[in-house]
Structures are given as C-alpha cells and as structure tokens.
Amino acid sequence: MLLKAKLAFAKFDVPAVTEGVKVVDSSGTELDDDVFEEIVKDPSTGVLTIKYYTESVSKVASPELSQSSSLDSSDSQDTVIISDSPSRKRQRLDTEAKQEHYYDGESGTGYLAWRIKTIQRSTAKARRALFGASAKGPSGKDISGGPTVRRESQYVPETALSEDQYKEVLSLMKHSADEGTVQKKMELTFVYCRNLVLDSLKSSNILSDFPRFKDVKGLVEQDFVLMFGEGVSGKLLERWPTIFKNKIVQQCRNLPSTSELEELLMAADPPKDGTEVDFDFGWDSDLSSVLLLLHLIPPTAQGRKRPGKVSASQTEKHLVVFKKTGTNIQEHLDAITTSTQPCVLAVGVKKNAIHQFFIILDKNAIPCRATSSLGAFDELFKAHFVFGTSYNTMLHNMYMFIQTTVYNIDVGKVKESPRVAEVRARLLH
Structure with missing residues (x-):
C-alpha cells in the first residue's frame, strides 16, 4: 500500500x-x-x-x-x-481557468486572464528577489533595509560599460599613480562594484578586485555619496555636534553610575569652570560621546547570553581599537584570527591624540580621509554600506539608531528595538 x-x-x-x-x-x-x-x-x-x-x-x-x-x-x-x-484555491482556480475558453469578457475569466495573473505573480517574485524586498510585509521590515540590501542609488551612469570595458578600466585604475584618475575610474565602475559587493559568491574578494580602497583615501566616502547623495552623507558631521552630542551626555547622567561611564562623561563634557582634568586615560570628546551610546542603548547579547552579561566597555573593542604610534600595522592585521565586521583602528601617542585612523575589514586596513575621531566614525558607518557588511551583532542597536535617527536611512523599513525608539523620542522631542 x-x-x-x-x-x-x-x-x-x-x-x-x-x-x-x-x-x-x-x-x-x-x-x-x-x-x-x-x-x-x-x-x-x-x-x-x-x-x-x-x-x-x-x-x-x-x-x-x-x-x-x-x-x-x-x-x-x-x-x-x-x-x-489560498495556495490550494489558487491551484484549483488556475486549473479551472486553463480549461475554460480563451476569454470571457463578461466575467473576466478564461485562459488569457489566467495567463496575465500568472505573469504578474512571477514578475512580482522576481522583483522582490532582485531588490531584496521583504515578502513578509510589515512583520518583515528588518530585511528590507540596512547595509546588505540592494537599493536604487542616487548615481545614474551616463553610459553603460561592457564587460571588456570594465576590465580595461579596472586594469588602468589598479596601476594609476594619480589619485584623481583613480577616483574618476572608481565612479565609472560604481555599478560594477555594487554588483560584486551584493553577490555572496564574489563579495569576499572585493578588496582584491578594487585594491585602491587600501591606499587612496576618500573612496569609501565617494561611493557612499554615489549611493545616497551629498545631503545624506553629511548628516552625522552636521547634526552630531549640534543636536545629539549634548543631549546624549545629559541622558547618560541619569544612568546608574559606573567607573567607565563616569570617565566617558568626563571626557565628552569636560568641566567648563577651568578645572584641570587629566585626560590621558580616555578618548577625545567626540568619540567619547559616541561611545556613550553603548551605555544609553545597551549592547545586543549574543546566543544565550543575557543582556547584562555584555557590558558597554566590553563592546567598545568591536567599535574602535587603539594602538600607539610606531605599531606595525601589518603585524596587527596578521594577529587578527577571526573575520569580523568593520571597526576603527586609531593610531596615536594616546587615545585623545590620534594622528591616523583606519577602517579594519577582513584583515585589511583602509586609510580614513578624516583626521578627527568623529570623521573616522562617520567613515566606519559608511563602510558597512559600501562593502555590504552587516552590523556587528552586539552593536546592532546602536548602529540602527545612527542609521535611522542620524542619517534618516530606511526609516520605517527596518525593525528597531523598543530602546532605540525610546532614545530617539527623548533626544528629538
């Protein structure tokens, strides 16, 4: 049987x-x-x-x-x-439609109507697959936005290059000593680069295919501008000092006191009465205010760990790492044993006197054009979108706040934690 x-x-x-x-x-x-x-x-x-x-x-x-x-x-x-x-009903109706006459104008049924509906369903599925849109509707907002999804860019090339033309431009760009030429060629290959970044089988080789990211400053910023435009690109540097920094400091003063929190508050908002404070122990004011977000929006726990098991100070190393001047950068990269999401490498005589910043990605050092800590953090955030890299799990809520609240990217398209929404309401109202 x-x-x-x-x-x-x-x-x-x-x-x-x-x-x-x-x-x-x-x-x-x-x-x-x-x-x-x-x-x-x-x-x-x-x-x-x-x-x-x-x-x-x-x-x-x-x-x-x-x-x-x-x-x-x-x-x-x-x-x-x-x-x-619904699926069984659709199958039954499809079968019945195919058995009817070609088209009934009164009822709108028949093979022609059935065929049109079938094409529309197939086209909708293909469109969702192409642009990474969620098929779950409001409940699936978390996969319809963020740095890893395919999106329509602000930049539209004047002419489309063939495969051979792309290869010719890439070859010229790899060997050019003129940074201006490299920047122009990077713009020409922007669409090609985006397709590689969003291809799961090819994205791991992006820095091999486009090695000039590793020696020409400003290419991360350039690609981000091509994606979102100048207005969006400048939001953090424009809004952080004027809207967010002081309010974040004030909100953190209401949190339970810890030694790490007090040090960040002291560095972010030093006394204005002329009192001398030794700042050798911490970061500068701007970066300290960014790190305060890790206290205001607690790190996301991994696996079975509870939120209380992961402290803000433990999570800091996933955002920024300090190395003293004279450190061999290549030795530092070689010592990295696991592939992680991007972070900032700050090199200087002390934490609040940094002279060079890098974005570390897949054991590669990408030099930052910015000379300030806030500018380096700005480039770090943008690197996620340029290289199609997901946020570090423990930093996810903080990055989501930066994405939706500061840059206003994918507002309403991504799923936010209640804490992110609460902090935004406190800071903007």
Missing part, C-alpha cells in the same frame, strides 16, 4: 485498504509520498480525497466535523475536509 495512503488512514482513522488506493487534492492531482505528510500537518490545507475500490467502505469526515459511517458496494471515496487554503 502507498505510504501516503497509510499515513492518511492513520491520520484520519480511516479503515485501511491495501489495494487500489490513491490520495488526491481538490484539483484531482495525486499527492506524492514525500509531500503528503507535510501537507496534512498544515492547518490551512484544502480538500484531500482518499480514493479506493472495495466492496466495503466507510465515509469518514474530518476531525473538526461529526463522523458518520455507511456501506456501499460501488466505487467509494473518503473525503477529509479541513479548509481551503
């Missing part, structure tokens, strides 16, 4: 029959063994019919309905009626 028939008899308490048995859906299509068990467990499954030929049969209703029994000496079929799911 067929496996699906055995499962059907056991599931719905139908008397077992060993020969001449098949299970079909509402469209008359026989179900395969490998899909029957999964389908029958689905509460939204449509009509399933057990057909067999025997002298004695019993008609059994679904568990949700009353059961009755009768004898019949002819062909019999036991029907299990649960409910008509």
Whole structure:
C-alpha cells in the first residue's frame, strides 16, 4: 500500500485498504509520498480525497466535523475536509481557468486572464528577489533595509560599460599613480562594484578586485555619496555636534553610575569652570560621546547570553581599537584570527591624540580621509554600506539608531528595538 495512503488512514482513522488506493487534492492531482505528510500537518490545507475500490467502505469526515459511517458496494471515496487554503484555491482556480475558453469578457475569466495573473505573480517574485524586498510585509521590515540590501542609488551612469570595458578600466585604475584618475575610474565602475559587493559568491574578494580602497583615501566616502547623495552623507558631521552630542551626555547622567561611564562623561563634557582634568586615560570628546551610546542603548547579547552579561566597555573593542604610534600595522592585521565586521583602528601617542585612523575589514586596513575621531566614525558607518557588511551583532542597536535617527536611512523599513525608539523620542522631542 502507498505510504501516503497509510499515513492518511492513520491520520484520519480511516479503515485501511491495501489495494487500489490513491490520495488526491481538490484539483484531482495525486499527492506524492514525500509531500503528503507535510501537507496534512498544515492547518490551512484544502480538500484531500482518499480514493479506493472495495466492496466495503466507510465515509469518514474530518476531525473538526461529526463522523458518520455507511456501506456501499460501488466505487467509494473518503473525503477529509479541513479548509481551503489560498495556495490550494489558487491551484484549483488556475486549473479551472486553463480549461475554460480563451476569454470571457463578461466575467473576466478564461485562459488569457489566467495567463496575465500568472505573469504578474512571477514578475512580482522576481522583483522582490532582485531588490531584496521583504515578502513578509510589515512583520518583515528588518530585511528590507540596512547595509546588505540592494537599493536604487542616487548615481545614474551616463553610459553603460561592457564587460571588456570594465576590465580595461579596472586594469588602468589598479596601476594609476594619480589619485584623481583613480577616483574618476572608481565612479565609472560604481555599478560594477555594487554588483560584486551584493553577490555572496564574489563579495569576499572585493578588496582584491578594487585594491585602491587600501591606499587612496576618500573612496569609501565617494561611493557612499554615489549611493545616497551629498545631503545624506553629511548628516552625522552636521547634526552630531549640534543636536545629539549634548543631549546624549545629559541622558547618560541619569544612568546608574559606573567607573567607565563616569570617565566617558568626563571626557565628552569636560568641566567648563577651568578645572584641570587629566585626560590621558580616555578618548577625545567626540568619540567619547559616541561611545556613550553603548551605555544609553545597551549592547545586543549574543546566543544565550543575557543582556547584562555584555557590558558597554566590553563592546567598545568591536567599535574602535587603539594602538600607539610606531605599531606595525601589518603585524596587527596578521594577529587578527577571526573575520569580523568593520571597526576603527586609531593610531596615536594616546587615545585623545590620534594622528591616523583606519577602517579594519577582513584583515585589511583602509586609510580614513578624516583626521578627527568623529570623521573616522562617520567613515566606519559608511563602510558597512559600501562593502555590504552587516552590523556587528552586539552593536546592532546602536548602529540602527545612527542609521535611522542620524542619517534618516530606511526609516520605517527596518525593525528597531523598543530602546532605540525610546532614545530617539527623548533626544528629538
């Protein structure tokens, strides 16, 4: 006896029959063994019919309905009626439509109408796959935005290059000693670069295909501007000192006191009464105010760890790392044992006297054009979008605040934690 028939008899308490048995859906299509068990467990499954030929049969209703029994000496079929799911209904309607005449103008049915609907469904699925849009609607907002999704860029090339032309430009760019030429060629290959970044099979080689990111400053900023425009690109440097910095400091003064928090508050907002303070222990004012966000918006715990297990000070190293002047950068890169999301490497005589910043990505050092800590953080955030890299799990909530509240990127398209929404309400109202 067929496996699906055995499962059907056991599931719905139908008397077992060993020969001449098949299970079909509402469209008359026989179900395969490998899909029957999964389908029958689905509460939204449509009509399933057990057909067999025997002298004695019993008609059994679904568990949700009353059961009755009768004898019949002819062909019999036991029907299990649960409910008509959208997918089953669509399949049934598609089958019926294909069997109708070409087109009925009064009812709007027929093969032509069925074919148009089929094309529309296929086109919608392809569009969602191409642009990374969520098929879940409001409940799936977290995958319809952020640094890893495909999006329409502000930059539109005047002419489309062929594959051979791209290769020619890439070759010229790799060997050019003129930074202006490199920047122009990077703009020409922007679309090509974006396609590589968003290709999961090729994205890991992006710095090999575009090595000039590692020696020409400003290319991260340039690509971000091509994606979002100058207005969006300048929001953090424009708004942080005037809107967010002081308010974040004030909000953090209301948090439970810790030594790390007090040090950051002292560095972010030094006394204005002329009191001398030794700042050798901490970062400068701007970066300290950014790090205060890790206290205001607690780090996201990983795995089974509870939020309290991950402190803001422990998470800091995933955002910025300090090395003294004279450190061999290559030795530092070689010592990295795991591939992580981007972070800032700050090199200087002390934390509040940095003379060079790098973005560390996949054991590569990308020099920052910025000479200030806030500018370096600005480039760090943008690097996620330029290289299509997801946020560090523990820093996710903080980055989401920066993305939606400071840069106003993908507002309403991504899922935010209640804490992010709460902090935004406090700072902007």
